[in-house]
Amino acid sequence: MTGSGKTITVRYFAMFREHAGRAEETLVLDVKTAQDVFEQTRLRHGSMEPNGHCKVAINDEMADWSSPVNDGDTVLLFPPVAGG
Amino acid sequence: MIEVTETAIETDRLRQSLFNPGAGGFCVFEGWVRNENEGREVQRLEYEAHEPLVISEGNKVLAEARAQFPYLEARCVHRTGMLEIGDLAVWVGVASAHRDEAFKACRYIIDELKQRLPIWKKEHYVGGDSGWVNCERCAAHGQQ
Numbered sequence: 001m002t003g004s005g006k007t008i009t010v011r012y013f014a015m016f017r018e019h020a021g022r023a024e025e026t027l028v029l030d031v032k033t034a035q036d037v038f039e040q041t042r043l044r045h046g047s048m049e050p051n052g053h054c055k056v057a058i059n060d061e062m063a064d065w066s067s068p069v070n071d072g073d074t075v076l077l078f079p080p081v082a083g084g
Numbered sequence: 085m086i087e088v089t090e091t092a093i094e095t096d097r098l099r100q101s102l103f104n105p106g107a108g109g110f111c112v113f114e115g116w117v118r119n120e121n122e123g124r125e126v127q128r129l130e131y132e133a134h135e136p137l138v139i140s141e142g143n144k145v146l147a148e149a150r151a152q153f154p155y156l157e158a159r160c161v162h163r164t165g166m167l168e169i170g171d172l173a174v175w176v177g178v179a180s181a182h183r184d185e186a187f188k189a190c191r192y193i194i195d196e197l198k199q200r201l202p203i204w205k206k207e208h209y210v211g212g213d214s215g216w217v218n219c220e221r222c223a224a225h226g227q228q
Contacts, residue, residue, distance in 0.1 A: 014132050014204035015219040053218065055202065060136050076134065076202075080218035083133075083162060083203030084115050084174050084194060 005030055006071040010041055015079045020045045034058060035065040037075045053080040086142030086160040088135045093161050093172045102157040102179045109183035111190040115174035117167045121217070125210040131164045131173065134202040138162065145196040153189040155180040160193055162203060 005028040012020045020041070027044075031037050034056045056063050057076040069075060095114070102110065117129045146158050157179040167173055176193050180186040197203075205217040 013134060013202065014206070015216040057134075057137055057202075060140075062137065062141060076137075078134070078202050079204065079216065081199070081201060081203055082205040082217035082219075083131075083201050084198040 006069065006073075008037060008069060008071075009074040010037060011074060011076045012041075013076070013078055016077050031069055033065065034063055034067050034069055034075055037069055038065070038077060041077065054078055055081065085158070086139055086146065086162075088133050088138050088162050088164055090163070090165045093163060093175050095172070095175060098159055098161060098175060098177055102159060102177050104156040104179050106181055107156050107179035108181055109186040110177065110179045111183070111186035112178075113174075113176040113190050113194050114172055115194070117169050117171045117173055119169045121207055124207065126169070126207050127210050128169065128208045129167045129171075129173065130206040130208065130214075131162070131167065132204045132206070133162065133164050137202045141201050142197065145193055145200065148196070149178075149189040149192045153180070153185040153192065155185050155189045158189060158193065160197065162197070162201075164203075 007026060008029050008031065009024060009026045011024040012022065017023050029037060029040050031040060038056065055078040056065060057078065058067055058069060059074050119126050142160060149158065155178050158177065160176045162174045163172065176190050178186045178190045180189065206214055207217060208214045
């Protein structure tokens with residue numbers, strides 16, 4: 001952790017949106033990576049599943065869980081996809 | 085080209101849009117809403133998509149397919165919203181000089197779409213309950 005808060009907008013989709021009870025929220029989080037954002041929002045809302053089959057995007061670009069997040073970023077949390 | 089639509093997919097228009105004088109083969113995949121999944125009787129399906137990334141990732145998939153199986157034209161359309169049994173959920177069409185590229189590219193596109201694109205499917209069952217496909221087994225704790 002960095003020890004300094006970053007303002008991050010988190011967007012939730014499908015099951016995550018239902019569990020969080022909202023489509024998005026802006027939070028001040030002590031985070032370095034997308035993984036950190038996931039863990040902190042998971043603690044906040046509970047019930048969001050482990051991220052083995054989940055995906056993440058930052059500012060509408062697909063990202064890795066180890067991708068760094070910066071102040072002002074929008075992090076999109078995707079539960080397992082099921083198109084088709 | 086990939087699209088997301090809230091309205092019924094117009095297959096005739098799509099098919100005509102892929103006409104190419106160099107094409108000798110055309111392959112299409114249609115995904116339909118069926119009435120059963122894993123032993124549960126399904127009444128309808130609800131699709132949700134994050135369109136900006138469906139478009140950007142979907143176009144990467146089409147480019148990958150073209151690099152491996154050089155086709156002439158390809159399009160994909162995916163529905164969102166509430167769909168009834170028998171409705172068309174996804175359409176993939178590929179036109180190529182010969183059939184082999186069309187079959188293989190079409191298969192590649194639908195397989196990658198299902199694994200990679202941010203699209204989610206909620207099944208509404210006959211009993212009145214519902215569940216997100218691929219998600220329910222992971223939701224162990226309920227909302228706090």
